[in-house]
Amino acid sequence: xxxxxxxxLALATAALAAGCSGSPAATGRPVAExxxxxxxxxxxxxxxxxxxAAERIVVRASAGERVRLPLRLANGAGAARAFALSATTPWIxxxxxxxxxxxxxxxxxxxLSVPAGTAPGIRSARVTARAGGRPGAAVPxxxxxxxxxxxxxxxxxx
Amino acid sequence: MRxxxxxxxxxxxxxxxxxALGYGTGTTYASGSAGTPPGAWAAVGAxxxxxxxxxxxxxxxxxxxxxxxxxxPSNRDFAADASGWTPVDSGAALCAVSSTxxxxxxxxxxxxxxxYAVLLNLLNLLADCSSTWTSSSFTxxxxxxxxxxxxxxxxxxxxxxxxxxTASWSAHLVDETVPGSVVLVSGSSGSDLGWGTQTxxxxxxxxxxxxxxxxxxxxxxxxxxxxxxxxFGVNVDDVVLSVTPQDHRAEGELRVTGVPPGTTHTxxxxxxxxxxxxxxxxxxxxxxxxxxxxxxxxxxWQDVSHGLSAGEWNGGEVRVRARDAAGGxxxxxxxxSVDYARVVSTGGIAVxxxxxxxxxxxxxxxxxxxxxxxxxxxxxxxxxxxxxxxxELTALATAWALDGDPGxxxxxxxxxxxxxxxxxxxxxxLTGVAAGAGGALDPTVPVVLMSASPGGGIGTYRQSPxxxxxxxxxxxxxxxxxxxxxxxx
Numbered sequence: 001x002x003x004x005x006x007x008x009l010a011l012a013t014a015a016l017a018a019g020c021s022g023s024p025a026a027t028g029r030p031v032a033e034x035x036x037x038x039x040x041x042x043x044x045x046x047x048x049x050x051x052x053a054a055e056r057i058v059v060r061a062s063a064g065e066r067v068r069l070p071l072r073l074a075n076g077a078g079a080a081r082a083f084a085l086s087a088t089t090p091w092i093x094x095x096x097x098x099x100x101x102x103x104x105x106x107x108x109x110x111x112l113s114v115p116a117g118t119a120p121g122i123r124s125a126r127v128t129a130r131a132g133g134r135p136g137a138a139v140p141x142x143x144x145x146x147x148x149x150x151x152x153x154x155x156x157x158x
Numbered sequence: 159m160r161x162x163x164x165x166x167x168x169x170x171x172x173x174x175x176x177x178a179l180g181y182g183t184g185t186t187y188a189s190g191s192a193g194t195p196p197g198a199w200a201a202v203g204a205x206x207x208x209x210x211x212x213x214x215x216x217x218x219x220x221x222x223x224x225x226x227x228x229x230x231p232s233n234r235d236f237a238a239d240a241s242g243w244t245p246v247d248s249g250a251a252l253c254a255v256s257s258t259x260x261x262x263x264x265x266x267x268x269x270x271x272x273x274y275a276v277l278l279n280l281l282n283l284l285a286d287c288s289s290t291w292t293s294s295s296f297t298x299x300x301x302x303x304x305x306x307x308x309x310x311x312x313x314x315x316x317x318x319x320x321x322x323x324t325a326s327w328s329a330h331l332v333d334e335t336v337p338g339s340v341v342l343v344s345g346s347s348g349s350d351l352g353w354g355t356q357t358x359x360x361x362x363x364x365x366x367x368x369x370x371x372x373x374x375x376x377x378x379x380x381x382x383x384x385x386x387x388x389x390f391g392v393n394v395d396d397v398v399l400s401v402t403p404q405d406h407r408a409e410g411e412l413r414v415t416g417v418p419p420g421t422t423h424t425x426x427x428x429x430x431x432x433x434x435x436x437x438x439x440x441x442x443x444x445x446x447x448x449x450x451x452x453x454x455x456x457x458x459w460q461d462v463s464h465g466l467s468a469g470e471w472n473g474g475e476v477r478v479r480a481r482d483a484a485g486g487x488x489x490x491x492x493x494x495s496v497d498y499a500r501v502v503s504t505g506g507i508a509v510x511x512x513x514x515x516x517x518x519x520x521x522x523x524x525x526x527x528x529x530x531x532x533x534x535x536x537x538x539x540x541x542x543x544x545x546x547x548x549x550e551l552t553a554l555a556t557a558w559a560l561d562g563d564p565g566x567x568x569x570x571x572x573x574x575x576x577x578x579x580x581x582x583x584x585x586x587x588l589t590g591v592a593a594g595a596g597g598a599l600d601p602t603v604p605v606v607l608m609s610a611s612p613g614g615g616i617g618t619y620r621q622s623p624x625x626x627x628x629x630x631x632x633x634x635x636x637x638x639x640x641x642x643x644x645x646x647x
Contacts, residue, residue, distance in 0.1 A: 037533050041514070044510055072182075103465030103467060138514075139639065141514055144643055
């Protein structure tokens with residue numbers, strides 16, 4: 001077995017060992033390694049929920065129809081925050097970003113567009129809000145909250 | 159085919175069997191009022207809907223009478239002198255009149271005195287003399303007053319004579335801006351009169367115009383059939399014109415009751431004013447805090463949004479108070495209109511925790527794989543007011559990629575998480591809440607770190623799993639990065 005020259009393998013740090021070959025990241029001066037474990041900074045609680053009293057959104061739509069999906073994004077932290085929004089299907093368009101004041105919630109409107117020619121049936125998707133993840137960290141930890149969406153595609157006029 | 163530009167229709171959000179108001183969004187509208195006077199509510203029910211065509215609850219200011227009256231002129235009791243008052247005496251060759259400050263007499267001592275003497279009353283003709291006292295000018299700028307009052311003390315000295323001489327007096331409010339005058343009090347006497355108070359009857363707010371300049375004038379006159387008499391006099395004291403400004407105020411509450419617990423509570427209101435600004439305040443259990451000031455006027459509305467703290471949620475009874483924001487005299491009864499006031503509650507499963515984690519470095523010796531371990535840190539799951547349908551805390555992680563060469567990655571199962579026993583910081587019921595099985599974290603298959611079975615998990619729970627990264631013996635040296643994603647649903 002080829003003996004690999006011993007060198008420090010830095011994980012989740014920016015420290016680089018001098019003298020190690022095959023270290024494409026050996027470009028800069030060494031920096032202080034963070035202590036192992038979690039950072040002191042915490043991501044505050046938040047939740048994305050349907051815009052009515054429900055656990056998920058269930059909608060009936062026909063091919064070619066556009067339907068608004070009311071959602072509400074709640075920020076439980078004591079400071080205003082920005083959240084990234086996405087959907088698991090291109091059928092659903094959501095704003096890319098939403099800002100929410102502290103301890104408050106704001107309406108978020110997603111728009112479902114069922115493609116023309118879609119056959120009847122049930123489709124499932126999720127709309128997700130995402131936050132957290134310390135910028136610049138080697139191992140950021142981010143958080144997600146999502147709302148299930150169930151679409152029953154029906155024949156036009158049904 | 160329906161055009162893509164067809165109007166979007168509102169979705170019919172169906173209640174999933176078993177779901178309750180605790181999950182999703184709930185809106186609670188104001189349903190009661192309290193706290194007046196000052197001010198008066200009307201149509202409170204109109205604040206309970208945002209879909210009533212703009213019908214609004216109104217809070218109208220009323221006169222609180224809380225501002226003390228202002229007294230004019232500046233020298234009213236003549237305790238020291240007659241400063242501010244100017245006498246004009248109208249005598250004649252055979253009668254004399256003089257006006258001075260009388261330090262020895264008054265109610266209490268210190269008054270204005272007009273004295274009279276007649277030398278000769280020829281042919282039994284009445285000998286008339288008179289005098290006028292004029293005060294300094296003053297200007298009332300406090301708007302239409304709520305009340306105006308006048309009083310004056312007077313005494314008459316006719317040397318004990320009865321019916322042989324007459325003293326007369328009158329006090330006037332003189333408008334210098336729009337020339338004119340009003341008789342405040344008047345009187346006459348043919349004998350001595352001790353100190354007594356006269357008050358103006360029929361004097362009202364309409365007799366004083368804001369912005370006008372006024373002064374007081376007191377006319378004193380004598381007439382007599384006698385000759386060779388002197389020592390007659392009239393004294394006046396405590397001459398007071400009292401003006402009370404209007405003090406329109408309003409302070410009233412709207413109450414939003416039955417607000418369910420949740421992740422967040424947002425107070426939303428739409429309001430406008432007919433004139434002065436109104437502060438909107440929220441009760442936090444011990445004090446009122448101003449969260450907005452309404453300044454919009456018709457036809458515009460002002461939208462207010464405020465995230466309520468736990469104290470402001472107040473156990474489900476949110477108290478919102480409106481107060482007029484201006485101080486000082488206020489002659490206008492302004493109106494605050496509230497189209498609606500409501501609290502939007504959200505309920506769901508929220509997760510929070512550290513924003514990054516670090517693993518210790520390892521040294522590859524070419525003989526065996528190396529392991530780096532570290533705690534992820536405390537991750538908190540809060541199910542606020544849900545229906546105990548259960549939840550899972552799951553984790554994903556991207557592949558560990560080498561800085562500068564993202565194609566160089568560690569094996570897909572390099573990182574694993576071993577959950578610990580769940581804990582609760584606030585005594586939440588741990589029944590049905592358990593650590594997940596854990597396992598290797600990858601980008602697509604969520605690993606359960608903690609879960610609550612149906613019927614449990616309402617409250618706050620914490621999980622601090624241990625992370626373990628196995629670095630294979632053939633790994634290249636350098637800095638490797640990955641991203642961990644946590645979610646609860």
